[in-house]
Amino acid sequence: MSLKQNIPTVPLSRFIKHSLEILKNPLPFHHKNFEEQGDVFKLKIGFKNSVVFIRDAAFAEYVLQKNQKNYTKSKIQTEDLVKYVGKGLLTSEGEHWKKQRKLIQPAFHKKQLANLLESIKNAILLEYGKITSNEVIDIFPILNDLAFQTVVKSLFSSAANQEDINRLQYITEQAQKMLVKELRQPYLGWWFNLSGEIEKHIELTNEARQILKRIVNERRASNIKADDLLDMLLEARYDDGNAMEEEQLIDEILILFTAGHETTSNALTITMQLLALHPEWQDKIYEERLALKSESDDLMDLVTKSKVCQQVLEEAMRLYPPAYFIDRVNKAPDTFNGMDFEAGSNLLFSVYEIHRHPKLWDQPNEFLPERFNEGGRKFSSQYFPFGAGPRKCIGNNFAMFEMIIAVSELVSNYKMHPEFNTIDITPLITLKPKNAFLKFEKRN
Numbered sequence: 262m263s264l265k266q267n268i269p270t271v272p273l274s275r276f277i278k279h280s281l282e283i284l285k286n287p288l289p290f291h292h293k294n295f296e297e298q299g300d301v302f303k304l305k306i307g308f309k310n311s312v313v314f315i316r317d318a319a320f321a322e323y324v325l326q327k328n329q330k331n332y333t334k335s336k337i338q339t340e341d342l343v344k345y346v347g348k349g350l351l352t353s354e355g356e357h358w359k360k361q362r363k364l365i366q367p368a369f370h371k372k373q374l375a376n377l378l379e380s381i382k383n384a385i386l387l388e389y390g391k392i393t394s395n396e397v398i399d400i401f402p403i404l405n406d407l408a409f410q411t412v413v414k415s416l417f418s419s420a421a422n423q424e425d426i427n428r429l430q431y432i433t434e435q436a437q438k439m440l441v442k443e444l445r446q447p448y449l450g451w452w453f454n455l456s457g458e459i460e461k462h463i464e465l466t467n468e469a470r471q472i473l474k475r476i477v478n479e480r481r482a483s484n485i486k487a488d489d490l491l492d493m494l495l496e497a498r499y500d501d502g503n504a505m506e507e508e509q510l511i512d513e514i515l516i517l518f519t520a521g522h523e524t525t526s527n528a529l530t531i532t533m534q535l536l537a538l539h540p541e542w543q544d545k546i547y548e549e550r551l552a553l554k555s556e557s558d559d560l561m562d563l564v565t566k567s568k569v570c571q572q573v574l575e576e577a578m579r580l581y582p583p584a585y586f587i588d589r590v591n592k593a594p595d596t597f598n599g600m601d602f603e604a605g606s607n608l609l610f611s612v613y614e615i616h617r618h619p620k621l622w623d624q625p626n627e628f629l630p631e632r633f634n635e636g637g638r639k640f641s642s643q644y645f646p647f648g649a650g651p652r653k654c655i656g657n658n659f660a661m662f663e664m665i666i667a668v669s670e671l672v673s674n675y676k677m678h679p680e681f682n683t684i685d686i687t688p689l690i691t692l693k694p695k696n697a698f699l700k701f702e703k704r705n
């Protein structure tokens with residue numbers, strides 16, 4: 262039995278004093294608090310409200326896995342996001358979530374993903390057509406479009422025209438931007454309502470729903486077998502033999518756009534920046550790709566055997582996890598390591614801090630992909646880029662396969678050079694890269 266412990270508390274005055282700095286980039290503020298207070302501390306963010314910040318990997322494992330039944334997601338995902346994207350996998354809870362996860366999971370199995378690799382690769386190559394050699398360019402917009410196109414093409418093959426795709430991307434990004442505004446300036450909530458800004462964005466997402474309904478109905482009427490994600494979702498059956506209702510299907514598609522787009526483009530952009538700063542790893546990936554190509558042209562072989570490329574991506578997501586916080590709220594009171602948490606406590610796990618914890622990692626702030634040479638599994642109790650437990654990212658393999666193809670294709674055609682020797686980030690809902698300027702030199 263562990264002794265009772267008080268949770269160190271950072272007062273409201275300190276939160277207010279640093280509020281501008283926190284709005285710009287909260288990570289240094291949190292880091293300082295962790296250094297001063299320890300791996301668990303409470304931050305007062307109002308007279309009655311507080312958030313518990315955690316960089317204890319065992320605590321994360323306990324909440325996300327061992328005792329996950331006592332925890333739900335916070336209102337950000339289960340209410341604020343719902344008004345735009347509806348109740349799908351990412352945003353639902355309880356029995357509804359369980360039923361949806363069981364239904365959708367098979368579409369993301371490795372075997373099933375094999376059918377999508379060709380479309381993923383084609384979408385990637387199309388985007389790489391935008392790269393101009395020997396000029397400094399911002400790689401983020403290209404990789405951002407790439408990540409959206411990849412999800413759309415995996416869902417619909419060629420069923421969506423470019424105009425629809427552009428509109429869907431625009432709407433997804435606008436809704437996300439609006440949500441960021443609401444979360445960062447909660448005190449302006451009344452104004453966002455009164456000025457009609459929220460309503461405008463809900464209308465936009467309704468327009469996206471209409472586009473998606475048309476695409477789905479055309480597919481239903483066509484009898485075409487495309488073997489894409491949409492086919493999988495249309496053919497999936499609940500235990501009672503029924504298929505998904507149309508509204509639910511549309512919600513799930515909107516959620517896949519939201520969850521699968523920004524996270525992947527962030528991870529890819531930062532990986533390219535790190536590779537530009539560490540050209541020896543570009544050479545290693547290039548050599549690996551040459552060796553694999555001489556054995557087989559099969560894309561499944563490429564994505565499962567590109568070990569060096571995988572290590573680089575894993576290390577990039579250790580240093581810059583796109584989902585840099587994971588939040589949970591406890592249903593019933595709970596105790597961890599002698600610390601008591603009353604029901605309804607807001608727990609925020611800093612994946613960013615856990616991934617750089619000096620007690621867990623050698624040279625935690627250095628880019629050392631070789632630490633993953635035995636795979637990420639070795640670190641499964643302290644490495645959570647895709648979350649953990651039953652709510653772990655359903656698109657985990659999809660994202661890794663997509664990113665391996667994207668990195669390997671780019672490195673096999675170009676050498677990347679950095680414009681700056683630092684990596685700048687803007688932590689919003691996800692950890693977004695900033696100033697990702699690189700120069701591309703065509704390989705012979």
Ligand code: HEM
Nearest residue numbers: 350351520521524525528583584647648652654655656660
């Ligand atoms: C590098 C890319 C990605 C990262 C880092 C990432 C990260 C995550 C994380 C951390 C969670 C768990 C959140 C929590 O427990 O609160 C999650 C959930 C989810 N992700 Fe991803 N994700 C990525 C790509 C994708 C892709 C490509 C898709 C789909 C095409 C996707 C779909 C989802 C969905 C639907 C959920 C909710 C799962 C559930 O609650 O059952 N993600 N993701």
